[in-house]
Amino acid sequence: MIDKIARSVAEALAGIEDGSTVLVSGFGEAGVPNVLVEGLIEQGARDLVLVNNNAGVGRHGIAALMAAGRVRKMICSFPRSVGSVVFPELYAAGKIELEVVPQGTLSERIRAGGAGLGGFYTPTGVGTQVADGKDVRRIDGKDYLLEMPIRGDVALVKAHVADRFGNLTYRKAARNYGPSMAMAGRRTVAEIDEIHDGGGLDPERIVTPGIFVDAVVKVDR
Amino acid sequence: MIDKIARSVAEALAGIEDGSTVLVSGFGEAGVPNVLVEGLIEQGARDLVLVNNNAGVGRHGIAALMAAGRVRKMICSFPRSVGSVVFPELYAAGKIELEVVPQGTLSERIRAGGAGLGGFYTPTGVGTQVADGKDVRRIDGKDYLLEMPIRGDVALVKAHVADRFGNLTYRKAARNYGPSMAMAGRRTVAEIDEIHDGGGLDPERIVTPGIFVDAVVKVDR
Amino acid sequence: MNMAQPLSRPQIAWRIAQDIPDGAYVNLGIGMPEMVANYLPDDREVMLHSENGILGLGPSPAEGEEDWDLINAGKKPVTLVEGGSYFHHTDSFAMVRGGHLDLCVLGAYQVSAAGDLANWSTGDESRLPAIGGAMDLAMGSRGIYVMMELCTRQGAPKILDRCTYPLTGQRCVNRIYSDYAVIDIAEDGPAVREMIEGIDLAGLQAKAEAPLRLAEDWRTLTAPDL
Amino acid sequence: MNMAQPLSRPQIAWRIAQDIPDGAYVNLGIGMPEMVANYLPDDREVMLHSENGILGLGPSPAEGEEDWDLINAGKKPVTLVEGGSYFHHTDSFAMVRGGHLDLCVLGAYQVSAAGDLANWSTGDESRLPAIGGAMDLAMGSRGIYVMMELCTRQGAPKILDRCTYPLTGQRCVNRIYSDYAVIDIAEDGPAVREMIEGIDLAGLQAKAEAPLRLAEDWRTLTAPDL
Numbered sequence: 001m002i003d004k005i006a007r008s009v010a011e012a013l014a015g016i017e018d019g020s021t022v023l024v025s026g027f028g029e030a031g032v033p034n035v036l037v038e039g040l041i042e043q044g045a046r047d048l049v050l051v052n053n054n055a056g057v058g059r060h061g062i063a064a065l066m067a068a069g070r071v072r073k074m075i076c077s078f079p080r081s082v083g084s085v086v087f088p089e090l091y092a093a094g095k096i097e098l099e100v101v102p103q104g105t106l107s108e109r110i111r112a113g114g115a116g117l118g119g120f121y122t123p124t125g126v127g128t129q130v131a132d133g134k135d136v137r138r139i140d141g142k143d144y145l146l147e148m149p150i151r152g153d154v155a156l157v158k159a160h161v162a163d164r165f166g167n168l169t170y171r172k173a174a175r176n177y178g179p180s181m182a183m184a185g186r187r188t189v190a191e192i193d194e195i196h197d198g199g200g201l202d203p204e205r206i207v208t209p210g211i212f213v214d215a216v217v218k219v220d221r
Numbered sequence: 222m223i224d225k226i227a228r229s230v231a232e233a234l235a236g237i238e239d240g241s242t243v244l245v246s247g248f249g250e251a252g253v254p255n256v257l258v259e260g261l262i263e264q265g266a267r268d269l270v271l272v273n274n275n276a277g278v279g280r281h282g283i284a285a286l287m288a289a290g291r292v293r294k295m296i297c298s299f300p301r302s303v304g305s306v307v308f309p310e311l312y313a314a315g316k317i318e319l320e321v322v323p324q325g326t327l328s329e330r331i332r333a334g335g336a337g338l339g340g341f342y343t344p345t346g347v348g349t350q351v352a353d354g355k356d357v358r359r360i361d362g363k364d365y366l367l368e369m370p371i372r373g374d375v376a377l378v379k380a381h382v383a384d385r386f387g388n389l390t391y392r393k394a395a396r397n398y399g400p401s402m403a404m405a406g407r408r409t410v411a412e413i414d415e416i417h418d419g420g421g422l423d424p425e426r427i428v429t430p431g432i433f434v435d436a437v438v439k440v441d442r
Numbered sequence: 443m444n445m446a447q448p449l450s451r452p453q454i455a456w457r458i459a460q461d462i463p464d465g466a467y468v469n470l471g472i473g474m475p476e477m478v479a480n481y482l483p484d485d486r487e488v489m490l491h492s493e494n495g496i497l498g499l500g501p502s503p504a505e506g507e508e509d510w511d512l513i514n515a516g517k518k519p520v521t522l523v524e525g526g527s528y529f530h531h532t533d534s535f536a537m538v539r540g541g542h543l544d545l546c547v548l549g550a551y552q553v554s555a556a557g558d559l560a561n562w563s564t565g566d567e568s569r570l571p572a573i574g575g576a577m578d579l580a581m582g583s584r585g586i587y588v589m590m591e592l593c594t595r596q597g598a599p600k601i602l603d604r605c606t607y608p609l610t611g612q613r614c615v616n617r618i619y620s621d622y623a624v625i626d627i628a629e630d631g632p633a634v635r636e637m638i639e640g641i642d643l644a645g646l647q648a649k650a651e652a653p654l655r656l657a658e659d660w661r662t663l664t665a666p667d668l
Numbered sequence: 669m670n671m672a673q674p675l676s677r678p679q680i681a682w683r684i685a686q687d688i689p690d691g692a693y694v695n696l697g698i699g700m701p702e703m704v705a706n707y708l709p710d711d712r713e714v715m716l717h718s719e720n721g722i723l724g725l726g727p728s729p730a731e732g733e734e735d736w737d738l739i740n741a742g743k744k745p746v747t748l749v750e751g752g753s754y755f756h757h758t759d760s761f762a763m764v765r766g767g768h769l770d771l772c773v774l775g776a777y778q779v780s781a782a783g784d785l786a787n788w789s790t791g792d793e794s795r796l797p798a799i800g801g802a803m804d805l806a807m808g809s810r811g812i813y814v815m816m817e818l819c820t821r822q823g824a825p826k827i828l829d830r831c832t833y834p835l836t837g838q839r840c841v842n843r844i845y846s847d848y849a850v851i852d853i854a855e856d857g858p859a860v861r862e863m864i865e866g867i868d869l870a871g872l873q874a875k876a877e878a879p880l881r882l883a884e885d886w887r888t889l890t891a892p893d894l
Contacts, residue, residue: 002691002713002751027494027531028517029510053531080572081517088570100571103493104535104578108336111532116765116808118342118358118365120333123581124539127558127612130577137339139369144339148360165715165751169425172528174511176494179530183762200724200751204390205426207530209723209753211693211715211768223465223487223525248720248757249743250736274757301798302743309796321797324719325761325804332758337539337582344807345765348784348838351803386489386525393754395737397720400756404540421498421525428756430497430527432467432489432542 004166004215005195009039012189012215016040016154021049023110023152023181024062031174033158033191035219037061040156046070051110051150053103053177055079055087066090073097075150077106102130105147107180113151114183114212122147155185159208159216163196166210175207182212190216225387225437226416230260233410233436237261237375242270244331244373244402245283252395254379254412256440258282261377267291272331272371274324274398276300276308287311294318296371298327323351326368328401334372335404335433343368376406380429380437384417387431396428403433411437446640448621453665454589456481458547458619461587462488466544467497467537469579472516475547475589481668489525491543493575495534498526515575538575539582546583548576550590550615552605555652557615557627559588560607580611588618592649601625601632601650622646624663625654636663672866674847679891680815682707684773684845687813688714692770693723693763695805698742701773701815707894715751717769719801721760724752741801764801765808772809774802776816776841778831781878783841783853785814786833806837814844818875827851827858827876848872850889851880862889 006012013036016022022040026032041064050071055078056063063086065071074096079087090096101109102124112120121144125131135146157178159168168190170178182188190208195218227233234257237243243261247253262285271292276299277284284307286292295317300308311317322330323345333341342365346352356367378399380389389411391399403409411429416439449457451474459481462468469491470476479499482488490499493515500521503509508519522528537543552560562576563569580586593599601618617635618625623646624636632654637646639662647654675683677700685707688694695717696702705725708714716725719741726747729735734745748754763769778786788802789795806812819825827844843861844851849872850862858880863872865888873880 002715028513030494030513031511078572078574080570091570098571100573102573102577103531103575104539104582107531107535108338111762112341114766115329115762116344116767117329118344118360118363120341121339122539123337123339124578126581128577128609129563130573139339142339163751167751167753170528172425172509172511172522173492173494173496173513175528176531180532183766183768200749201753203724203748203753204393206753206755209755209763210751211717211723211763223489249739251720251739252737299798299800301796312796319797321799323799323803324757324801325765325808328757328761332536335540336536337541343765345804347807349803349835350789351799384525388525388527391754393735393737393748394718394720394722394739396754397757401758404536404542421523422527424498424522424527427527427529430529430537431525432491432497432537 003164004210004213005164006215006217009035009217012217013039013043016043016045018045019047020045020153021051023155023185024050024052025157025177025181027053027176031158031176031178032061033156034061036156036189036191036217037065041065041068047072049073049075051075051152053077054081055084057081057083059086063087066096071096073099075099075101077101077103107177109147109150110184111180113149114180117149119146119148121145150184152181152185153187155181155188157182157188157190159190159192161194161196161201162190162192162216163199163201165200166213166216167201167206168208168213169201169205170207179208182208187214188212189214192216192218224385225431225434226385227436227438230256230438233438234260234264237264237266239266240268241266241374242272244376244406245271245273246378246398246402248274248397252379252397252399253282254377255282257377257410257412257438258286262286262289268293270294270296272296272373274298275302276305278302278304280307284308287317292317294320296320296322298322298324328398330368330371331405332401334370335401338370340367340369342366371405373402373406374408376402376409378403378409378411380411380413382415382417382422383411383413383437384420384422386421387434387437388422388427389429389434390422390426391428400429403429408435409433410435412440413437446622446638446645449638449665450668452477452668454619454621456665456668457663458587458589459483462545467491467542469543469546469583471546471548471579474549476516478547491537493534495529495531496522496526498523535578538578541582541584543583545585545587546579547587547589548579550588550600551607552600552602553588553615553618554602554605555631557613558605559610559615560605561610563608565607576610580614585616586614588615590618590620592620592622599649599651601652603652622649626657633657634660636661638663672848672864672871675864675891676894678703678894680845680847682891682894683889684813684815685709688771693717693768695769695772695809697772697774697805700775702742704773717763719760721755721757722748722752724749761804764804767808767810769809771811771813772805773813773815774805776814776826777833778826778828779814779841779844780828780831781857783839784831785836785841786831787836789834791833802836806840811842812840814841816844816846818846818848825875825877827878829878848875852883859883860886862887864889
C-alpha cells in the first residue's frame with residue numbers, strides 16, 4: 001500500500017547527506033516549508049548547495065541554516081531582499097558562494113532538471129553579464145543562451161493538501177516554485193496544512209501528482 | 222471588458238491564412254476539436270502544416286482536411302493508427318510531407334514554442350534515426366539531441382469548461398496536448414462543452430489561464 | 443516663458459494607464475510602475491500579471507484582510523479579481539518569455555538610444571547582485587514601457603547613447619514615459635511623441651545624452667492634478 | 669528428456685507482475701505488456717502510468733460504461749483508481765524522461781547484447797514510420813523490462829549481437845522476460861537468471877545469437893497455468 005505520510009519531520013528528512021543540493025520552495029513568505037527547513041538544521045547535513053528564489057530574511061528559515069554554517073553555495077535570483085541580513089554578512093566575509101540567475105531561467109532550469117532535459121536555449125540574459133561564459137546560439141534570427149538543468153538531491157516544498165499517495169494541491173500564490181521543485185528533487189518532501197481524508201484527492205484538482213513526492217508531513221498552520 | 226466567447230466557429234476562425242502552421246489537440250478520440258477542424262475546412266486555408274499526435278483516422282476531422290488537399294505537411298508522432306486511411310494514401314502518392322517526432326519530444330517542442338525557448342537538449346532519440354542531422358551534445362557524461370521549438374500560427378484545442386476570460390478546464394485524459402498547444406498558438410481557439418456561468422472559474426482549478434486563449438466556442442457535446 | 447512643471451510620479455503613472463488597452467495582459471514592475479494600477483480607467487478590464495504565479499491582481503486588501511499566500515512580486519498582499527488564476531512559477535515565466543504579455547512597465551536606471559535597458563545593477567560591486575524577474579520581462583514581453591524621470595536626482599541624463607550600467611536586456615524598450623515627455627524608441631532612435639507645456643526639444647535634449655527628435659505628430663503631454 | 673513447455677504470453681505477463689514491487693510507478697507498453705496489469709498481486713498497490721496524461725490506470729470499464737475521455741495510450745477505455753491523477757502530455761513525458769517511472773515494460777523486435785532496443789520499426793520502407801512514445805520510455809524509465817518470445821514466429825533469434833532494425837534506444841534494456849527464460853542484460857552481456865524446466869543453457873543459446881551465460885544464482889522459471 002502506498003502511504004507517503006511521514007510520522008515526523010525527522011523521518012521525512014532522514015538520510016540527507018552532506019554536500020547535497022537542496023531545493024527550497026517559496027517566494028516571500030508564501031510557500032516556504034519553514035518546518036522542514038528547521039528540520040534540516042536539526043538533521044545536520046552540511047556543505048549544502050541551496051536553491052531558493054531569495055537568500056533568506058531575518059534569522060529564521062534558510063537564513064538560520066546559513067547562519068549555522070551549513071550552506072556552501074546559494075543559487076538564487078534575488079539575494080537582496082529587504083530584511084536579508086545573514087547572507088550578506090556571510091557573502092561579504094567570503095564564507096558563502098553565490099550564483100545569481102534570472103528568475104525565469106532559475107525556475108526553467110529546475111523544471112528542465114525534473115523533466116530529464118540536458119539544457120535549453122533562452123533569450124533571457126542575451127547581451128548581459130548573465131551571458132558571460134555561456135554558449136550563445138542564433139536560432140531563427142534571434143540569439144539565445146544555453147542554460148543547464150538543476151536537479152536537487154532533495155526538494156523541500158510547501159503545499160496545502162495531500163493524500164496518502166503524495167498528490168498535492170497548493171493554496172493561491174503559495175504554489176510558486178513548488179510544482180517544479182517537486183519534479184526536480186531526487187527525494188521530495190512536502191510540508192502540508194492538511195491531509196485529505198478518505199482516499200485520493202479529486203484527480204482534476206491535483207497540481208503535483210504523487211509520483212514526484214516521497215514524503216509528506218502535516219504541520220500546524 | 223474581456224469576452225472571448227465567439228458567437229460562431231466562423232468568427233473564431235476568421236483570418237487563418239494559407240501556409241499557416243496549425244496545432245490540433247487530441248489523442249485518440251479524446252480532446253479532439255472536431256467542430257473547429259470542420260470549421261477550418263469551411264474556412265478554406267490551404268498549404269497548411271498540421272501538428273497532431275496522429276495523422277487522422279477514417280475520413281473525418283483532420284483526415285477530411287487532408288483529403289480536401291489543404292495540408293502540405295504533417296508533423297506527428299504516430300501516423301500509423303488503426304483506421305488511418307487518408308494520410309497513408311496521400312503519403313504514398315507523394316502528396317504530403319511527413320515529419321515523425323517521438324511523442325515526448327513533440328509535446329516538449331510545442332511547450333518550448335509556447336514558453337519562448339529557442340530549443341532544448343533531450344536524451345530521447347540519441348543513437349537512433351531521430352538523431353540524423355541533429356546536434357548531439359554531451360552534458361554531464363550523457364548524450365542529448367538538440368530539438369527545436371514548434372509554434373503554431375493557430376492552435377485548435379478541445380477543453381471542457383471556459384469562462385468569458387478564456388480560462389479553461391479539461392475533462393480527464395482529454396487534457397492531453399491542449400494546455401501546451403494553447404500556449405504555443407499565436408492565435409488559440411478552444412472548443413468547449415460548457416460556458417461557466419457567473420464570472421470566472423475557480424482560480425485553483427484553471428488548467429489553461431485565459432492569457433493563452435483568444436476565442437472559445439461552445440459546441441453541443 | 444512658463445517654467446515647465448514636470449509630471450509627478452502619480453501623473454506619469456496616470457499617463458501610462460491611459461495607454462493600456464481594454465483586455466490587455468500587463469506586468470507592472472516592482473516599485474514605481476505598480477502605481478499604474480491605481481489609474482486604469484474604470485471602463486477597461488486589464489489583467490495584471492505577477493511573476494510569482496498570478497494573473498488578475500486586484501487592489502490591496504483591507505487592513506486585517508491580508509492573506510500572505512496571496513502576494514505580488516513585490517511581496518505585498520494583494521487580491522484576485524474575477525477571472526484571475528494561479529499557476530506555478532515556471533508557467534508564469536513561460537507566459538513572460540513566450541511573448542504572451544501585451545505590455546510590461548518597468549523602471550530604469552538607463553535606456554540607450556537603441557532601446558537597451560539597464561535597471562538591475564549600477565555596477566556597484568559593494569552591493570549584492572540581484573536580478574529577479576527583470577531580464578525575463580525585458581526580453582519576453584511584446585511591449586516594454588519604461589517609467590522614469592528623465593534625469594537622476596543628481597541631474598545626470600538617463601537616456602544615453604550607450605548604457606554604462608550592466609544591461610538588463612538589449613533593444614527591448616519600446617517607449618519611455620517620463621516627467622517631461624513620452625518618447626518612443628524608434629528604428630532611428632528616440633522620438634518625442636509628447637512633451638509637457640513649457641519645454642521644447644532643446645530643453646528636452648538638455649536632459650538626454652542620446653539625440654532626440656520630434657515625431658511629426660507630436661502632441662502636448664498633459665495629466666490631471668493627482 | 670522432457671520437452672520444454674514454453675510459457676504462454678499470460679504466463680510471461682504473470683511472471684513480470686510478480687517482480688513489480690508495491691508502490692511502484694509503472695508504464696506498460698501498448699500491446700502484450702498491457703497483460704501484466706491482469707496479474708499484479710492483490711496485496712500490492714502499483715500506479716500505472718499512461719503517456720496521454722494518466723497516473724493510476726484501473727481496469728477496463730464494464731460494457732456501456734466507457735468514457736472516451738478516459739482512454740489509455742493504446743486508445744482503449746480505462747478507469748482511474750483511487751489516488752490517480754490527470755495531467756497534460758508534456759508533464760506526462762516529463763515524468764517519463766525525468767526518470768520518475770520505476771519501471772517500463774515494453775515489447776521488442778530485437779534486443780542486443782548491450783541492451784539496445786529495437787521495437788518501433790522493422791526498417792520496412794513500405795510501412796509508415798511511427799514512433800509514438802517508445803523512444804521516450806526507453807530512454808527515460810529507471811528500469812526497462814522487455815516482454816517477448818525469444819524467437820520470431822519464423823524462428824529467428826531476437827537477442828542479437830547487434831540489432832539489425834532501427835533502434836528505439838541505446839543500452840536501455842535491463843531485463844528480458846521471455847517464454848523460455850528471464851535474462852538480465854548485465855555489464856558483460858546477457859545473463860540467464862531463470863529458465864524453464866526441460867531446457868538448458870545450450871538449448872537457450874540455440875534461440876539467441878548473442879552469447880548467453882548462466883547467472884550463478886539462476887533458478888527454475890515457473891508460472892501457474894493461466
